[in-house]
Amino acid sequence: MEKSSPEKLILVTHEAGGIACITINRPHSLNSLTKSMMTDLARIFKSLDADDSVRVIILTGSGRSFCSGIDLTAAEDVFKGDFRDMETDPVFQMERCRKPIIGAVAGFAVTGGFEISLACDILVASKDAKFLDTHARFGIFPSWGLSQKLSRIIGPSRAREVSLTATPINAEQAERWGLVNYVVDRSELLNKARQIAEAIIKNNQDLVLRYKAVINDGFKHDLTRALALEKERAHENLYILEKEITYKLLIFFSVI
The missing domain is CATH 3.90.226.10 (2-enoyl-CoA Hydratase; Chain A, domain 1)
Incomplete structure (x- = not known):
């Protein structure tokens, strides 16, 4: 230590x-x-x-x-x-x-x-x-x-x-x-x-941060709004994943 x-x-x-x-x-x-x-x-x-x-x-x-x-x-x-x-x-x-x-x-x-x-x-x-x-x-x-x-x-x-x-x-x-x-x-x-x-x-660091945020942020709202917030964050996360996959594919094809 x-x-x-x-x-x-x-x-x-x-x-x-x-x-x-x-x-x-x-x-x-x-x-x-x-x-x-x-x-x-x-x-x-x-x-x-x-x-x-x-x-x-x-x-x-x-x-x-x-x-x-x-x-x-x-x-x-x-x-x-x-x-x-x-x-x-x-x-x-x-x-x-x-x-x-x-x-x-x-x-x-x-x-x-x-x-x-x-x-x-x-x-x-x-x-x-x-x-x-x-x-x-x-x-x-x-x-x-x-x-x-x-x-x-x-x-x-x-x-x-x-x-x-x-x-x-x-x-x-x-x-x-x-x-x-x-x-x-x-x-x-x-x-x-x-x-x-x-x-x-042991888990995905980026998702750990996002998961903590959506739990804590959602707790401040009623269930209906909290569920909507989860949907919004899920779409945001999907968009980020798509960008990362696209970037990795571009890198892959640029080196072969």
């Missing part, structure tokens, strides 16, 4: 086959996020999205926690920033990232950390994982999508209970409710994430 980023609080490693692993690395503060860490995360996701050698991204945390949200001791610096600046918004950059993102969650994913986990495409959790929304407890309004995404995944009644009572979701509940794909021993967390990444890498 080769370290490819000089960051100390956000680490990036590139692994064989096109896997990039991002680690939130502030374990003594349960991986709480400062403003500079949020900016780094946003920049890294944007950079990996543009890197053709990267096929899949794994996001995890070091130590006992995935991410405990915004560092409240640095909250003034975080909240005085421009929330409309999408270039420094890690969740926005995750949502626009074309590459599949696998979240490997151990320990706490709290509030902002919960929202970051919801921006992943696939989630693997350790048996000790807990997802907790404390917005209502601290009087901070969500701005990274938790109020809308959670209800669409686990249902509005469960989401209201989780968010209005600030009650944690344990790993078993998260799997049962469809919030996470797998629950494993902590020692197997990254291995499971890599297994999923390797299965994705």
Whole structure:
């Protein structure tokens, strides 16, 4: 494994086959996020999205926690920033990232950390994982999508209970409710994430990117519009395939 980023609080490693692993690395503060860490995360996701050698991204945390949200001791610096600046918004950059993102969650994913986990495409959790929304407890309004995404995944009644009572979701509940794909021993967390990444890498890269996009884009619409969107993208893909085949045929006949 080769370290490819000089960051100390956000680490990036590139692994064989096109896997990039991002680690939130502030374990003594349960991986709480400062403003500079949020900016780094946003920049890294944007950079990996543009890197053709990267096929899949794994996001995890070091130590006992995935991410405990915004560092409240640095909250003034975080909240005085421009929330409309999408270039420094890690969740926005995750949502626009074309590459599949696998979240490997151990320990706490709290509030902002919960929202970051919801921006992943696939989630693997350790048996000790807990997802907790404390917005209502601290009087901070969500701005990274938790109020809308959670209800669409686990249902509005469960989401209201989780968010209005600030009650944690344990790993078993998260799997049962469809919030996470797998629950494993902590020692197997990254291995499971890599297994999923390797299965994705075996497939056609271009179609993986298009397939992720149509699933995510279609989820924003009702079924009728989503089905129409699939038809539109299928025709677009067919046109691209026809162009590629024509180009290859021209190359073939030019050399014989």
